[in-house]
Amino acid sequence: MFQLRVYTLRSAGALDRYAEIHWARHIGSLEAFGVETRGIWTSRDGGENRLFALVSYEDGADVAKLETEYLASSALAEDMAGFDPHDIVDVTSVLLDPTPSSPIR
Numbered sequence: 350m351f352q353l354r355v356y357t358l359r360s361a362g363a364l365d366r367y368a369e370i371h372w373a374r375h376i377g378s379l380e381a382f383g384v385e386t387r388g389i390w391t392s393r394d395g396g397e398n399r400l401f402a403l404v405s406y407e408d409g410a411d412v413a414k415l416e417t418e419y420l421a422s423s424a425l426a427e428d429m430a431g432f433d434p435h436d437i438v439d440v441t442s443v444l445l446d447p448t449p450s451s452p453i454r
Contacts, residue, residue, distance in 0.1 A: 350410065351387070351445040351453075356400040356437055363436035364391055364398035371432050372400060378424035382415050383407050387453070412444065 358364040368391050376386045387403040406412055419425055447454050 350406045350408070350412070351447065352404050352406065352412065352442050353445060354402045354404065354440065354442045356402070357439040358398040358400065359436045359438050361393060361398050363433075364393070364400060366432060367436070368400050371428055372402065374428035375402075375425075378422070378428050379404065379419065381424060382419050382422075383410060384415065384419075 356367065358367055368389065372389055379386060383406065385405045387405055388401075389403075390401045392399045392401065406415065
């Protein structure tokens with residue numbers, strides 16, 4: 350199962366810091382929770398500063414439980430050290446199931 354996560358940041362500078370430092374740290378800490386990072390992209394379309402992250406979970410994973418555990422973890426706190434959480438103005442996520450013809454599974 351895949352999840353597309355979209356983070357909207359307050360400014361271009363916050364987006365750059367989050368992408369280059371803090372989300373980069375998430376890759377290893379998420380892996381410890383069984384979450385694989387498949388890709389990270391940024392976009393500044395329409396004046397919005399957004400980061401898109403595609404992650405995947407093991408079959409049968411309880412995504413809500415993993416997210417709750419990760420959000421409460423010291424690993425996340427360490428990843429976010431030095432970043433103002435108010436610079437993230439919105440987070441959305443969509444669970445995705447690959448179709449039989451999808452090249453990514």
